[in-house]
Amino acid sequence: MNEELRKLSDGFLDGYLETDQFRRLEELLQSDLKSKREFVEHIVLHGELGLIAEELCCVDSRFGESSSINRTSPQVSAGTDHSTSRTWWQIGGLAIAVSLLAAALTYNLSEREPRSSGEVRYELEQFPIRTIGYTFPQGRSGLAIPVRAGTIGLSVFATRMTEAGGVEVNVSEGSQFGFASDTLGLLFAGSVRVSANDPNSRYAVEIGDHRILSQGSQFELMRSDSDRALITVKRGRVEIQSRVPHPRLRWSFDDAHSDDLPILLRGSSSRVEGLIGIGALQLADERGTYAEIIGGSEPTVGSGMFALSGGITIEAVIISNWNAEEQNNDVIFRKEDGPNRILLSFQNNQTDYEIPVVEPGPVLSFGIYLEGLGYSELDMPLDGRNGRPAVDEITDGKPHHIAATYDSFTGMKAIAVDGRICFSHQFPIGHCMRSGGPKPAMIGGWRKRESFSGVIDELAIYDFALSPEQISKHHQLAQQRSSWFSESSSPKNYWETVETIEEGASVWLGSHDNSPRIN
Amino acid sequence: MRLYTRNQARIAVFIRSLIRDPADASDVMQETSLTLWRSFSQYDRNLDFGSWAVGIARNQVLKLWRIKRRDQELFSDSLFLELADEVEANLSNSEQRLQALRDCVQRLTTRQRELIKDFYGNGVAAAEVARRWNRNLHTVYNALRSLRKELGQCIAAELNKL
Numbered sequence: 001m002n003e004e005l006r007k008l009s010d011g012f013l014d015g016y017l018e019t020d021q022f023r024r025l026e027e028l029l030q031s032d033l034k035s036k037r038e039f040v041e042h043i044v045l046h047g048e049l050g051l052i053a054e055e056l057c058c059v060d061s062r063f064g065e066s067s068s069i070n071r072t073s074p075q076v077s078a079g080t081d082h083s084t085s086r087t088w089w090q091i092g093g094l095a096i097a098v099s100l101l102a103a104a105l106t107y108n109l110s111e112r113e114p115r116s117s118g119e120v121r122y123e124l125e126q127f128p129i130r131t132i133g134y135t136f137p138q139g140r141s142g143l144a145i146p147v148r149a150g151t152i153g154l155s156v157f158a159t160r161m162t163e164a165g166g167v168e169v170n171v172s173e174g175s176q177f178g179f180a181s182d183t184l185g186l187l188f189a190g191s192v193r194v195s196a197n198d199p200n201s202r203y204a205v206e207i208g209d210h211r212i213l214s215q216g217s218q219f220e221l222m223r224s225d226s227d228r229a230l231i232t233v234k235r236g237r238v239e240i241q242s243r244v245p246h247p248r249l250r251w252s253f254d255d256a257h258s259d260d261l262p263i264l265l266r267g268s269s270s271r272v273e274g275l276i277g278i279g280a281l282q283l284a285d286e287r288g289t290y291a292e293i294i295g296g297s298e299p300t301v302g303s304g305m306f307a308l309s310g311g312i313t314i315e316a317v318i319i320s321n322w323n324a325e326e327q328n329n330d331v332i333f334r335k336e337d338g339p340n341r342i343l344l345s346f347q348n349n350q351t352d353y354e355i356p357v358v359e360p361g362p363v364l365s366f367g368i369y370l371e372g373l374g375y376s377e378l379d380m381p382l383d384g385r386n387g388r389p390a391v392d393e394i395t396d397g398k399p400h401h402i403a404a405t406y407d408s409f410t411g412m413k414a415i416a417v418d419g420r421i422c423f424s425h426q427f428p429i430g431h432c433m434r435s436g437g438p439k440p441a442m443i444g445g446w447r448k449r450e451s452f453s454g455v456i457d458e459l460a461i462y463d464f465a466l467s468p469e470q471i472s473k474h475h476q477l478a479q480q481r482s483s484w485f486s487e488s489s490s491p492k493n494y495w496e497t498v499e500t501i502e503e504g505a506s507v508w509l510g511s512h513d514n515s516p517r518i519n
Numbered sequence: 520m521r522l523y524t525r526n527q528a529r530i531a532v533f534i535r536s537l538i539r540d541p542a543d544a545s546d547v548m549q550e551t552s553l554t555l556w557r558s559f560s561q562y563d564r565n566l567d568f569g570s571w572a573v574g575i576a577r578n579q580v581l582k583l584w585r586i587k588r589r590d591q592e593l594f595s596d597s598l599f600l601e602l603a604d605e606v607e608a609n610l611s612n613s614e615q616r617l618q619a620l621r622d623c624v625q626r627l628t629t630r631q632r633e634l635i636k637d638f639y640g641n642g643v644a645a646a647e648v649a650r651r652w653n654r655n656l657h658t659v660y661n662a663l664r665s666l667r668k669e670l671g672q673c674i675a676a677e678l679n680k681l
Contacts, residue, residue, distance in 0.1 A: 010664045013539055022592040040605040045671055047536030048620050053640030339586045
């Protein structure tokens with residue numbers, strides 16, 4: 001391999017190639033067979049080293065040598081691509097290893113299955129976020145399928161999942177269930193039984209704006225149709241809780257203490273007089289002008305304050321000076337964790353992400369990752385047609401209320417402007433979001449072609465979809481320059497108990513007028 | 520399951536060769552494992568399982584490339600497919616290559632082995648390694664470059680002995 005190709009190949013692998021160097025590498029690979037073969041040998045070596053490194057770690061630890069980095073405390077370096085790596089290749093492998101072990105030890109899965117549970121706990125220690133449990137398909141003894149937070153599917157057979165803390169979750173055949181985290185599941189259809197042997201364990205099953213919380217108890221939950229759900233408590237007691245519509249995170253920009261997470265003003269960004277309240281964030285169309293949100297991120301996808309499952313709302317009041325030129329996007333909010341990103345942005349460029357497909361042109365784009373469907377963007381054309389605002393209207397120098405929502409319980413993804421849903425797309429019901437991870441969240445965009453020009457105020461991220469009524473109400477308050485972030489929002493009680501059900505009792509939820517809505 | 524276990528290293532190397540970010544690679548490995556499990560009924564037992572599995576991994580990797588291309592400099596689909604073919608061809612003797620690599624790694628200095636463990640095994644970023652070494656980032660990049668060069672030559676020599 002000649003030195004030029006070696007340098008380019010190493011730069012590619014280590015992620016520091018400039019655009020012209022990348023083009024040169026591409027040219028070499030396309031035009032020269034020898035270069036292509038040598039490059040491939042180089043990247044295969046890179047792949048093999050990933051495998052060998054694990055063996056090396058194990059061999060060394062066996063002989064008492066310690067690695068120079070503590071393996072139990074993954075290091076994080078901002079702006080790098082390697083910060084979240086764990087024993088990556090083992091994820092699939094360990095799942096199979098567990099399967100084989102289970103197969104060897106288990107001839108038939110009994111109701112309690114203590115041995116497999118033990119293996120699962122070991123796995124959970126290794127991959128607390130990426131792998132949250134295992135399903136044990138009925139009739140397929142010994143097979144353990146790894147389940148990652150957010151995994152969702154219409155189960156064609158009864159499955160049992162063992163969660164952290166010894167909670168067993170049995171999903172009935174034909175049910176649709178999402179694994180949001182090791183303490184939360186989402187029931188979209190069918191029924192589920194939750195059994196906790198440890199009185200201190202907590203596990204909740206969410207159904208729209210309600211959830212059933214087990215504290216060391218056992219219960220069954222069955223959704224009979226879109227309006228009703230039957231809860232039967234088999235052991236102990238459970239709580240029915242109703243969602244309190246507080247944002248997960250909010251920034252009013254009024255003062256440094258009013259925001260849920262601190263922000264760092266970058267470039268020429270500044271605080272200005274508020275559109276609502278006393279402060280707002282002003283950004284300019286310049287590279288590096290944005291507000292970086294400090295904290296809230298965790299090393300792995302599916303963790304941190306931005307890890308959402310059941311739904312999302314991004315809400316803000318903005319004055320936009322976007323020029324809508326081609327290739328010039330104005331990002332309102334971005335949490336860039338690869339395909340698991342959350343993005344709300346004015347765009348005028350062609351991407352392959354839009355669902356549904358729309359005509360090329362200026363759009364307000366809302367992107368999230370849906371389990372089983374991948375990353376996609378809802379691109380609302382700013383064409384002034386069918387009730388949608390035109391570019392001129394939304395960049396008229398006046399404040400506009402914007403809300404982008406997704407609800408896995410309805411499958412509805414929507415964008416509302418000034419209190420009214422202007423554009424939406426119906427996804428199949430039951431696809432959880434996947435988000436969170438190591439990258440910092442940003443208000444505005446740091447790239448020149450993504451920096452936001454204008455003012456942003458009352459930015460909020462919710463872990464559920466605001467209803468059209470709530471959006472309309474917020475818009476009305478915005479018109480009166482009143483905040484909907486009341487002081488009472490500060491102590492974050494996201495759920496309040498509306499009823500406690502004792503052992504042996506069955507209760508229909510959503511069957512009478514006093515019950516809050518079930519999606 | 521035995522089929523999978525026998526081919527696991529091949530699949531893992533294929534994925535990791537084409538995806539440089541270990542976290543992304545782990546995601547693709549997991550997706551591939553699940554897809555293999557779900558699609559196993561479609562597997563024709565007269566065909567080589569490894570090739571079938573790598574074919575599924577290839578689709579998963581391509582899917583990720585298409586997403587990543589938004590923010591990163593990545594090759595076109597056609598060049599990706601050519602590279603994927605070439606990588607797969609390289610894996611035909613993966614067992615011998617891996618054994619040769621194991622032997623070669625044992626001949627490295629302690630510091631080089633530590634670099635492999637940290638950078639490839641623990642996923643420590645080059646910048647963090649530089650901080651721990653109290654050296655600048657270029658020193659780490661140069662060390663990685665020398666390491667790969669040395670190992671590449673060593674593997675070639677080892678395979679020539681066979």
